[in-house]
Amino acid sequence: MLKQINFNMIRLFKYSSLLTLFIVLNYSCSSNEAEPETPLSNAKAITSFSFVNPAVTGTIDENTHTIYIAFPAGTNLTSLAATFATTGAKVTVENVQQISGTTKNDFSKAIIYTVIAEDGSKQDYTITPPSSADILGFTFEDADQEIYWELKGLKEGVNTIYNAPMSVNFDTGFPILPVGAEVTAAGSNEESDYNTTGFTFTVTSADKKTKKTYTIKIPVYNKDTNPxxxxxxxxxxxxxxxxxxxxxxxxxxxxxxxxxxxxxxxxxxxxxxxxxxxxxxxxxxxxxxxxxxxxxxxxxxxxxxxxxxxxxxxxxxxxxxxxxxxxxxxxxxxxxxxxxxxxxxxxxxxxxxxxxxxxxxxxxxxxxxxxxxxxxxxxxxxxxxxxxxxxxxxxxxxxxxxxxxxxxxxxxxxxxxxxxxxxxxxxxxxxxxxxxxxxxxxxxxxxxxxxxxxxxxxxxxxxxxxxxxxxxxxxxxxxxxxxxxxxxxxxxxxxxxxxxxxxxxxxxxxxxxxxxxxxxxxxxx
Known part of the structure; x- marks a missing residue:
């Protein structure tokens, strides 16, 4: 009887060990199965923007993707570190990665913060002080009043822009201004203006202390030199x-x-x-x-x-x-x-x-x-x-x-x-x-x-x-x-x-x- 009991116990232990091994192997295989990949996020917003010294908080306009900042009079704006929060993967300024509260920039002029999402898509945010007359861009709209072509990086003086897209509606061109700034134009905003002497306009800053004049000249299409x-x-x-x-x-x-x-x-x-x-x-x-x-x-x-x-x-x-x-x-x-x-x-x-x-x-x-x-x-x-x-x-x-x-x-x-x-x-x-x-x-x-x-x-x-x-x-x-x-x-x-x-x-x-x-x-x- 004792031998029979021992034999049954040994057989039970053998089968239970095999069952345990099977469960472990099965779990191991299951755990090694590829997890479904999570799509990369396209979130790329700046949700807050401020400074510690001076203590200033920016106002974010998501419609125009601009941030308005009113600094106290006399603030040295040439080397300030912004504290910001973002839904993106990283933030850059002129391809330099920004560290919140650490990276310093010159805020005496218009500056663009670029938010890069996980999926690589980007969104620009433009920050302008009240004294800024820097142009943020210049756009041409199509028949549906959507942006057909946008010029960036315009500088004071004459800007000669090559490679215009086909069928630009020149009379729909208008500048993107810093917050509170105003523009006065000298020209008819027609194709002949852009192609010859150029279309000229002046930007006056929100505090009325700065004026800058810009001219946009767009040479006519040439199959060989200006496609x-x-x-x-x-x-x-x-x-x-x-x-x-x-x-x-x-x-x-x-x-x-x-x-x-x-x-x-x-x-x-x-x-x-x-x-x-x-x-x-x-x-x-x-x-x-x-x-x-x-x-x-x-x-x-x-x-x-x-x-x-x-x-x-x-x-x-x-x-x-x-x-x-x-x-x-x-x-x-x-x-x-x-x-x-x-x-x-x-x-x-x-x-x-x-x-x-x-x-x-x-x-x-x-x-x-x-x-x-x-x-x-x-x-x-x-x-x-x-x-x-x-x-x-x-x-x-x-x-x-x-x-x-x-x-x-x-x-x-x-x-x-x-x-x-x-x-x-x-x-x-x-x-x-x-x-x-x-x-x-x-x-x-x-x-x-x-x-x-x-x-x-x-x-x-x-x-x-x-x-x-x-x-x-x-x-x-x-x-x-x-x-x-x-x-x-x-x-x-x-x-x-x-x-x-x-x-x-x-x-x-x-x-x-x-x-x-x-x-x-x-x-x-």
Missing amino acids: YGIYTPEQLLDPTYNLKESFKLMNDITMPPVDGTEYPLGPNYANQGWTPIGDFYSFVGTIDGNGHVIKNLTIKRGSSEDIGFISVLGAKGVIKNLGLVSVNVTGGGNVGALVGNNKGGTISHCYSTGNVKLEDFSVQNHVGGLVGINNDENAKPSKLSNSYSTANVTAGNNSYAGGLVGYNYLCILQNCYATGSLTGTYKNGGALIGKNACEITNCYATGKVVTGGGLVGFNFHWSAAPDCFWDIQTTGQSTSDDGGKAVGKTTAEMQTGTPYNSTWTSANWKFTAGKYPTLVGVGGQ
Whole structure:
């Protein structure tokens, strides 16, 4: 009996131990599951603003984002530390981070506190003493009385402003004044005034002790020397209606979400997102990104062809110095983040990140991370140079998919790379180019390819890829259909930090040990 009891106790202990172990393991696995990410906050307000010595509290106007401060007479305003509270992640003045109660600034003039939210968005607050006649800005309104263009950083005297946006309504221009200040103008506030002698106005401070005179001169548009400026998402529409003109981005642009909310950004933006520039018509002007980026570009047109930021780039079209960040682009044929169909145009110093997808509804079944198809127009080949893509590409049956270009038919292509992955049931895929029909030089690829080539998926018209390379480990491919001149290397060999050969020069490439080469003069790397 005693032996039986002991045996039962041992068996009970054994099973209870296993149960305890199972519970612990199960809890451990559950606790290691990824927590859902909390969206970054866009809060960016200053909720209080004051000084200890002298004891002064500012009045915050959230409508104009200004803070009015009445200092006692005789206060030395040139070195004061403000005490403030904010809902943002940090506060800066002229890019210097501010510590509440510690960082000193000159409050004898208008000063701008910039609140930066967790998500990176910003809000400016302008602080002005009663003696300030410093202009805070100058705005032009559109037909709906919304700000179409705002000039900042104006100084006393003549201010010559280049790169005005297209269709500025000059007679709606007016200054943003310090609290209590008044303005008198000398001019008719018409376009001819701004373009010739300039529009002049005088600001008198709230205490009537200071006067300053400003002149704004805006030279007329010139395609080569003074292209139209693009400052807002709405102004990105201007090239669509002016396919032969020149444009220049003047700041980074974040596109609104495609979530059912309508924005004045073309037909059915709420559900389909961006309408490609030209929408099947060739853009033959110039867009200079000026080193800036367009963020969160979304296009949902799964049954349409020639889909990208630009639909068709014509033989005289030029796109340069532009980054597309976090794109989400879907089309039915000739799909690329930047250009759907490049028909003889020139692309240089551009890049894309995010996701590009081909729904495969068309015979034009080409998709690339940057360009859908590089073609020619009137025997003029396209040009693509010093550009890259990290976008992940997804394609369906019978399609040609490339990390950079879907189908490179007639194109001078050099000094480019791609690192995005290729997935789907595509017919031919290459980490750089899906289908290639011309010579490419000084390019490389590293993106994962489920099936296809490490550099080129399908060689057409006896094309070649001299001085080109791919990573056989990261692509998962030991071969490339490129005429036999491209070379597959291991990751270590690709990351030696030295030029791959004499054609890989420091004018185009930067080499760093332990990393893949990066392009000189191209952002986002």
